[in-house]
Amino acid sequence: xxHSTKILAFFGVALLxxxxxxxxxxxxxxxxxxxxxxxNAALKIYxxxxxxxxxxxxxxGSYEVQYPEFPDLVRVIKVVATKPGYASDxxxxxxxxxxxxxxxxxxxxxxxxxxxGDSNTIFISDYKIYGQAQAELTANFNxxxxxxxxxxxxxxxxxxxxxxxxxxISVQLADEPLDLTxxxxxxxxxxxxxxxxxxxxDAEVVDVEGDEKRLSLLSVFTTIPIYRxxxxxxxxxxxxxxxxxxxPSRIAENLKDAWARQAVLSYVLQxxxxxxxxxxRQELLSLNELLIAVRATMPANDRLLExxxxxxxxxxxxxxR
Amino acid sequence: xxxxxxxxLGVTLFLCASSIANAGEALPCFARGEFGSCxxxxxxxxxxxxxxxxxxxxxxxxxxESLARLLQREILESISDLPNAxxxxxxxxxxEIESALGKQDINVFLQNQYHVAAMSIAEQQxxxxxxxxxxxxxxxxxxxxxxxxxxxxxxDQWMTLTLSLPRSQEKLTASLGxxxxxxxxxxxxxxxxxxxxxxxxxxRKTGCPEGIEFHSGPSQxxxxxxxxPAGQPIEAxxxxxxxxxxxLPERFKPIASSEGDAxxxxxxxxxxxxxxxxxxxxxxxxxxxxxxxxxxxxxxxGHFQVLNAARHGKWRQPWYQIEVDGSKAWVSxxxxxxxxxVFPEVHLIAGLYRYGLGQFDRAAREFEVFLKTLxxxxxxxxxxxxxxxxxxxxxxxxxxxRRAISLLSTAAKLTPYDPSVYTLRALANIGNxxxxxxxxxxxxxxxxxxxxxxxxxxxxxGLISAAAGANTVNNSYxxxxxFSRELENLNNEYVQRR
Numbered sequence: 001x002x003h004s005t006k007i008l009a010f011f012g013v014a015l016l017x018x019x020x021x022x023x024x025x026x027x028x029x030x031x032x033x034x035x036x037x038x039x040n041a042a043l044k045i046y047x048x049x050x051x052x053x054x055x056x057x058x059x060x061g062s063y064e065v066q067y068p069e070f071p072d073l074v075r076v077i078k079v080v081a082t083k084p085g086y087a088s089d090x091x092x093x094x095x096x097x098x099x100x101x102x103x104x105x106x107x108x109x110x111x112x113x114x115x116x117g118d119s120n121t122i123f124i125s126d127y128k129i130y131g132q133a134q135a136e137l138t139a140n141f142n143x144x145x146x147x148x149x150x151x152x153x154x155x156x157x158x159x160x161x162x163x164x165x166x167x168x169i170s171v172q173l174a175d176e177p178l179d180l181t182x183x184x185x186x187x188x189x190x191x192x193x194x195x196x197x198x199x200x201x202d203a204e205v206v207d208v209e210g211d212e213k214r215l216s217l218l219s220v221f222t223t224i225p226i227y228r229x230x231x232x233x234x235x236x237x238x239x240x241x242x243x244x245x246x247x248p249s250r251i252a253e254n255l256k257d258a259w260a261r262q263a264v265l266s267y268v269l270q271x272x273x274x275x276x277x278x279x280x281r282q283e284l285l286s287l288n289e290l291l292i293a294v295r296a297t298m299p300a301n302d303r304l305l306e307x308x309x310x311x312x313x314x315x316x317x318x319x320x321r
Numbered sequence: 322x323x324x325x326x327x328x329x330l331g332v333t334l335f336l337c338a339s340s341i342a343n344a345g346e347a348l349p350c351f352a353r354g355e356f357g358s359c360x361x362x363x364x365x366x367x368x369x370x371x372x373x374x375x376x377x378x379x380x381x382x383x384x385x386e387s388l389a390r391l392l393q394r395e396i397l398e399s400i401s402d403l404p405n406a407x408x409x410x411x412x413x414x415x416x417e418i419e420s421a422l423g424k425q426d427i428n429v430f431l432q433n434q435y436h437v438a439a440m441s442i443a444e445q446q447x448x449x450x451x452x453x454x455x456x457x458x459x460x461x462x463x464x465x466x467x468x469x470x471x472x473x474x475x476x477d478q479w480m481t482l483t484l485s486l487p488r489s490q491e492k493l494t495a496s497l498g499x500x501x502x503x504x505x506x507x508x509x510x511x512x513x514x515x516x517x518x519x520x521x522x523x524x525r526k527t528g529c530p531e532g533i534e535f536h537s538g539p540s541q542x543x544x545x546x547x548x549x550p551a552g553q554p555i556e557a558x559x560x561x562x563x564x565x566x567x568x569l570p571e572r573f574k575p576i577a578s579s580e581g582d583a584x585x586x587x588x589x590x591x592x593x594x595x596x597x598x599x600x601x602x603x604x605x606x607x608x609x610x611x612x613x614x615x616x617x618x619x620x621x622x623g624h625f626q627v628l629n630a631a632r633h634g635k636w637r638q639p640w641y642q643i644e645v646d647g648s649k650a651w652v653s654x655x656x657x658x659x660x661x662x663v664f665p666e667v668h669l670i671a672g673l674y675r676y677g678l679g680q681f682d683r684a685a686r687e688f689e690v691f692l693k694t695l696x697x698x699x700x701x702x703x704x705x706x707x708x709x710x711x712x713x714x715x716x717x718x719x720x721x722x723r724r725a726i727s728l729l730s731t732a733a734k735l736t737p738y739d740p741s742v743y744t745l746r747a748l749a750n751i752g753n754x755x756x757x758x759x760x761x762x763x764x765x766x767x768x769x770x771x772x773x774x775x776x777x778x779x780x781x782x783g784l785i786s787a788a789a790g791a792n793t794v795n796n797s798y799x800x801x802x803x804f805s806r807e808l809e810n811l812n813n814e815y816v817q818r819r
Binding site for chain 1: 379380381436455457458459460461462464466468470498499500501502503506508700701702734735736737738739740741770771
């Protein structure tokens, strides 16, 4: 059940040094849940339904965002912070002036279903890009990658022929750096957040024929849930992409549905692990339907076919009991 | 025996309503508190419809509405000759999508609320297709993901293939088995995607006595800097909101000075093709102008770049100027086999319209073209399209059965664990080849993959009933002891065991 959203706002010091010539207003503050800072929360400012400013919270939950000054007498903005696993309503800010130099607003988020972690979430660690890639391009790449990967998973899962509801899988940026070579660290990170999977990657700018430079990438998808002896091996994919521009969609495109399939299978493993034998027949039938729908999209040589068949077998045995 | 797409409305629908031309409508469907609810049904007498929802735009590219409008216009163009077809645009000018999105995570919103809204609007409008998507920034470019969900109204089982057995009440059916199609993402920079040649058009009921207006900025509130008559080619540079920044032709006479940029609302641009393809046409009339005198004849095959385009005649059909053997000539747009679109999925959608309205040959042509535009390793969408193509061939009847079975076999190679492809092939086998062994093998495969597969079970039960009742010369081949025993075995092994 979704808890009623509780948002506590603290309007801080406003006013001071208002300048009618200012082109931008500034809002800052912190986003937290039960006094724990929420990093990587998306924060947007709306005016009359349009987004006029947005940012992402830092590791300590703080944010700072600029937005255009008020053009008319209707001096109202709505501030919304969102993060998977948390509920949020908009918070209104009324101004008496066209723009104050700096407003502050702290936002308290409620958890959904009482989950304070990130249920059904795949985390993507920032790709480390070595070589001559511009810092701004790298930052954009990392900021956009999780959204693109999410849409690949959504596109894939919406293609599954299901009577039951699609699994709700979200993708978000990991809130701490992860090392590609540290499998134990990656698993610990995933377990601590009850994640479906963790994607870690790095890239290097390499010279190819002539003066052309390309981005050589290694991406590793680690599935976190393990049910009895059922587990999915790490998916390691090497790739080369054009350097300019660096487009996150190229990674997602080149990986095709591999990540998405792995994400859905991780979801099934998570469900089996969570229930630990207390599932209802209907829950098992839904998982079975999901696996059959995933298999229906697989090519003959899919690497995930074997673990998937094992999962179907386990569920069939439970259903036949 | 005959194969047909199932429709209770059937022939009556096609004949009675054929005078209604294809149509587009736009509705605000995201009012506050009634998200996904439109003011009322439109195009009620149009038999086959789709709704195109404004694209979700979580990162503020400001292209959400214009992408949906462009797609709607391209779909309308692709079915311009098809009576009884319509496209409804569900848009949001009040920022309600953003507002609804603002309360929650984009992932949850897209997966649940927007998909539900898409289906709800399709339900309200009694539309067979719902098209929705999202647009995201992608390293300086754009990433546009579109989703297509098919809906089968109770009175029009258009996605079900039916085999009518002669002199029998028994009807065997197989469904396409897929109601969602994952369309390939469209990617590129704004200029790559929208820097194309368009043509001015007047779409106002009151006409455009002054011509089509150009503005100094991407807004109706900016200064009008001049006019051009309808039908003029315009080179677009980029799309910003609902406005194209364009390069004005030399003949443009400004009435006001501007900073150099000229903008036109996409509403006033016609989406004629940039490239066209012909398929082995002999002795095509080449004309001096659209509908003008014949200046020569030529065989046309393959790709041609469009030099100029125009509309002509009572139905405003497109004409294209191309270069043939070093000379420019106009050729009727009705002769093209394929044309370019911003959204390649328009071919698939156009094929579904034509299939749904009984134009099976034309549907097959659109599906074939869409297959050519698909990335080679998009095997799921390829297999789905092959199934659409196969049932179009089957529904068109006669000599296409074997070819359809071959297409289904290719689909089975691409997605060998999809039960529905075997159920469809089983029906095609029994209908066209009277292949009893192939039919039972395919039903067995489908049930092995999913012993609860409703399509395979329904076909199996239908066949058991048909085999038991077979008593005429035309269906006596079903009265085969081995076949009946195989069907019973399958029934005992999979259906009764449940």
